[in-house]
Amino acid sequence: xxxxxxxxxxxxxxxxxxxxxxxxxxxxxxxxxxxxxxxxxxxxxxxxxxxxxxxxxxxxxxxxxxxxxxxxxxxxxxxxxxxxxxxxxxxxxxxxxxxxxxxxxxxxxxxxxxxxxxxxxxxxxxxxxxxxxxxxxxxxxxxxxxxxxxxxxxxxxxxxxxxxxxxxxxxxxxxxxxxxxxxxxxxxxxxxxxxxxxxxxxxxxxxxxxxxxxxxxxxxxxxxxxxxxxxxxxxxxxxxxxxxxxxxxxxxxxxxxxxxxxxxxxxxxxxxxxxxxxxxxxxxxxxxxxxxxxxxxxxxxxxxxxxxxxxxxxxxxxxxxxxxxxxxxxxxxxxxxxxxxxxxxxxxxxxxxxxxxxxxxxxxxxxxxxxxxxxxxxxxxxxxxxxxxxxxxxxxxxxxxxxxxxxx
Amino acid sequence: xxxxxxxxxxxxxxxxxxxxxxxxxxxxxxxxxxxxxxxxxxxxxxxxxxxxxxxxxxxxxxxxxxxxxxxxxxxxxxxxxxxxxxxxxxxxxxxxxxxxxxxxxxxxxxxxxxxxxxxxxxxxxxxxxxxxxxxxxxxxxxxxxxxxxxxxxxxxxxxxxxxxxxxxxxxxxxxxxxxxxxxxxxxxxxxxxxxxxxxxxxxxxxxxxxxxxxxxxxxxxxxxxxxxxxxxxxxxxxxxxxxxxxxxxxxxxxxxxxxxxxxxxxxxxxxxxxxxxxxxxxxxxxxxxxxxxxxxxxxxxxxxxxxxxxxxxxxxxxxxxxxxxxxxxxxxxxxxxxxxxxxxxxxxxxxxxxxxxxxxxxxxxxxxxxxxxxxxxxxxxxxxxxxxxxxxxxxxxxxxxxxxxxxx
Ligand SMILES: NC(=O)c1ccc[n+]([C@@H]2O[C@H](COP(=O)([O-])OP(=O)(O)OC[C@H]3O[C@@H](n4cnc5c(N)ncnc54)[C@H](O)[C@@H]3O)[C@@H](O)[C@H]2O)c1
Ligand SMILES: NC(=O)c1ccc[n+]([C@@H]2O[C@H](COP(=O)([O-])OP(=O)(O)OC[C@H]3O[C@@H](n4cnc5c(N)ncnc54)[C@H](O)[C@@H]3O)[C@@H](O)[C@H]2O)c1
Numbered sequence: 001x002x003x004x005x006x007x008x009x010x011x012x013x014x015x016x017x018x019x020x021x022x023x024x025x026x027x028x029x030x031x032x033x034x035x036x037x038x039x040x041x042x043x044x045x046x047x048x049x050x051x052x053x054x055x056x057x058x059x060x061x062x063x064x065x066x067x068x069x070x071x072x073x074x075x076x077x078x079x080x081x082x083x084x085x086x087x088x089x090x091x092x093x094x095x096x097x098x099x100x101x102x103x104x105x106x107x108x109x110x111x112x113x114x115x116x117x118x119x120x121x122x123x124x125x126x127x128x129x130x131x132x133x134x135x136x137x138x139x140x141x142x143x144x145x146x147x148x149x150x151x152x153x154x155x156x157x158x159x160x161x162x163x164x165x166x167x168x169x170x171x172x173x174x175x176x177x178x179x180x181x182x183x184x185x186x187x188x189x190x191x192x193x194x195x196x197x198x199x200x201x202x203x204x205x206x207x208x209x210x211x212x213x214x215x216x217x218x219x220x221x222x223x224x225x226x227x228x229x230x231x232x233x234x235x236x237x238x239x240x241x242x243x244x245x246x247x248x249x250x251x252x253x254x255x256x257x258x259x260x261x262x263x264x265x266x267x268x269x270x271x272x273x274x275x276x277x278x279x280x281x282x283x284x285x286x287x288x289x290x291x292x293x294x295x296x297x298x299x300x301x302x303x304x305x306x307x308x309x310x311x312x313x314x315x316x317x318x319x320x321x322x323x324x325x326x327x328x329x330x331x332x333x334x335x336x337x338x339x340x341x342x343x344x345x346x347x348x349x350x351x352x353x354x355x356x357x358x359x360x361x362x363x364x365x366x367x368x369x370x371x372x373x374x375x376x377x378x379x380x381x382x383x384x385x386x387x388x389x390x391x392x393x394x395x396x397x398x399x400x401x402x403x404x405x406x407x408x
Numbered sequence: 409x410x411x412x413x414x415x416x417x418x419x420x421x422x423x424x425x426x427x428x429x430x431x432x433x434x435x436x437x438x439x440x441x442x443x444x445x446x447x448x449x450x451x452x453x454x455x456x457x458x459x460x461x462x463x464x465x466x467x468x469x470x471x472x473x474x475x476x477x478x479x480x481x482x483x484x485x486x487x488x489x490x491x492x493x494x495x496x497x498x499x500x501x502x503x504x505x506x507x508x509x510x511x512x513x514x515x516x517x518x519x520x521x522x523x524x525x526x527x528x529x530x531x532x533x534x535x536x537x538x539x540x541x542x543x544x545x546x547x548x549x550x551x552x553x554x555x556x557x558x559x560x561x562x563x564x565x566x567x568x569x570x571x572x573x574x575x576x577x578x579x580x581x582x583x584x585x586x587x588x589x590x591x592x593x594x595x596x597x598x599x600x601x602x603x604x605x606x607x608x609x610x611x612x613x614x615x616x617x618x619x620x621x622x623x624x625x626x627x628x629x630x631x632x633x634x635x636x637x638x639x640x641x642x643x644x645x646x647x648x649x650x651x652x653x654x655x656x657x658x659x660x661x662x663x664x665x666x667x668x669x670x671x672x673x674x675x676x677x678x679x680x681x682x683x684x685x686x687x688x689x690x691x692x693x694x695x696x697x698x699x700x701x702x703x704x705x706x707x708x709x710x711x712x713x714x715x716x717x718x719x720x721x722x723x724x725x726x727x728x729x730x731x732x733x734x735x736x737x738x739x740x741x742x743x744x745x746x747x748x749x750x751x752x753x754x755x756x757x758x759x760x761x762x763x764x765x766x767x768x769x770x771x772x773x774x775x776x777x778x779x780x781x782x783x784x785x786x787x788x789x790x791x792x793x794x795x796x797x798x799x800x801x802x803x804x805x806x807x808x809x810x811x812x813x814x815x816x
Contacts, residue, residue, distance in 0.1 A: 122541060129607065171583065183594040205595075
């Protein structure tokens, strides 16, 4: 594969107000693309529901877009629309704008939140599955050849079930009867959230086969970092930073704890291996994906969007060293293997020119996040850092003794 | 496996007003179980939308239930509730009634309808996925150990992709890295409807693993026939009979055409092989499944609920012979393989005592359906027999020349 040259495109970014969507929109805009952000601000509403908010003081989408125009001279539009409910508006947007590509970030994306209770389980499934289906039906109805770029996750495979290098999306198996077949990598998701991503994958497979929709599904690792070269250009462009037990992703949560001087909370033994990628690379990968759509008639293109794999316990040690805090091993609120190996192919993005940011050689970026965490530490609601969602009743009971400051 | 003795249970039948659900409810009741029917009557509303209705004059659920009480001396209850929307009512029902099992028929079940247009694609996904997820979340929230029995379809595998005998749900494959693993049979669905059944399967897999819900997923073939030994006991108990291009399943549609004296409409070459089962056996299989729940901790139990496989063209010839009408080969409105082999294991149900009704040795049952079709022929809206939904734009254009009465 040779990277296509990046020609300016018109791109709709669904979920463009979020942690990944906002910096990606800025990067795409800076690269010369015409960006329309769509978001229903549900993530900000969930902040209200959970009684906490982005550690960084994020501006309204309108202010953000205006600030970007001031800073860059480039316009971006913002449309408040619910992808899972406002179907007609979505079709109208496509028909009116004729985008070349739609980048789909607009899902409820926290595994712990998706396990919190009946309301959150139902919301996650309804929002994510209806949203993805609406998007695909709208592309069909528009009659346009829009390239759909979706954010999936490594977690669809179920950590620790494979035991080999996770290929980019498909595996060759022998079916009963002896015929060999290239199938979607078997799904064994570990949360309601991860399950919705597997449902998405089946929807992509179907609409690709039946209607010829061109789809790129990006199986992304856990994103770390806050700012990108674009978001630091103006305080009003600052990116969202989640540190709470539901939305805070592991490395960012550790750095926050380090900045506050409280022990890092590792779930279980810390033997879980996960894939990671820096937020700056998220944006770069999306731009590469948009610039390299599948051919007409090609099946769903799947890329593993990760820079490296690391053990959670090793991450904790690294942050503990840099910040001088202790590590507190908590009972795991999740139902998952205590330890797992994880080896992931990322040859496709590398082949298209990605030279990813690795944690070890970019410890300066940890400092950058630490500086942010320290700067806004007074905005942190400390007790929100602890796990607040439990995979099932038994886990909830087992985790009762967990506490923020210490103990085992 | 040895069949468990059938002890009376309390059973909630979701979708118990439908073609399969109604006769199953009667059979379960006759067998001594305590049956509560739940249905939102959406299928009757879709009849209104399509401008046609059951060929047989079906009574309201209230009248049906009363008639059954008269005939059998056994009471059944009917609750009007939308499984996909009335979540709280569903939980309350479970908590109040403490059922042993829930049989889940409550889905939009026609592949052609699910392909009709944007509205129907969206409705099918929203209704089916939200309904199944609600059911599972409600079982978790109730804290009860309710056995979920779900109606799936053979079509989740994609006809003609396997090439060997389709096993009962799982296949053993070698994963990258060399480890062998028993995975859900890969899904390659051929319509939005079939896709929702694959989504259901992933939801079952997840809630079974995470919350220990006991699930039996029945991969059913195409159901034929109308009445059962229970529904013929009283005219007011008569079962639904769909003959239209969207909901009429293939054999029943042929018999209807035979009774009307119009040519049978075969899509494409008729080389498609499908699995079939008689409606009386549907009810018997469900009763067997309810009486043989998986053990606690067991993974999702998958049964192929089919009696035999037959080629659509051969079915047409059989009905043409019995009725003296011609066969009209239409352009296929579906996107599917023109010809396929299909071999399906049904050892599990046979092992539990099912001795299924086979078409060849029960041609009398075809006559029974023919009698019904002839009796109510004046209720038939002839032009509704033709395909009215097309898999994609190209198919729609290709099918323009299709007509009911003749021509190629
Ligand atoms: N953050 C990570 O570590 C990570 C890792 C792997 C994959 N992903 C995937 O990337 C995507 C973006 O993640 P994120 O971290 O930016 O999440 P986020 O919650 O910060 O952003 C998602 C955005 O989508 C919006 N949204 C949600 N539902 C919507 C709807 N129905 N209509 C319109 N807008 C809607 C939200 O308001 C929010 O602004 C998600 O799909 C997520 O699963 C994220
Ligand atoms: N008929 C067949 O040939 C066949 C073959 C294989 C599998 N199945 C499966 O068996 C099940 C029943 O099929 P059927 O032929 O009886 O279909 P049907 O449409 O006659 O019955 C389904 C019933 O469910 C009800 N329903 C739908 N959505 C509901 C909701 N949200 N809340 C409450 N009730 C709801 C409808 O009103 C209807 O009465 C379906 O899941 C179908 O996929 C049927």
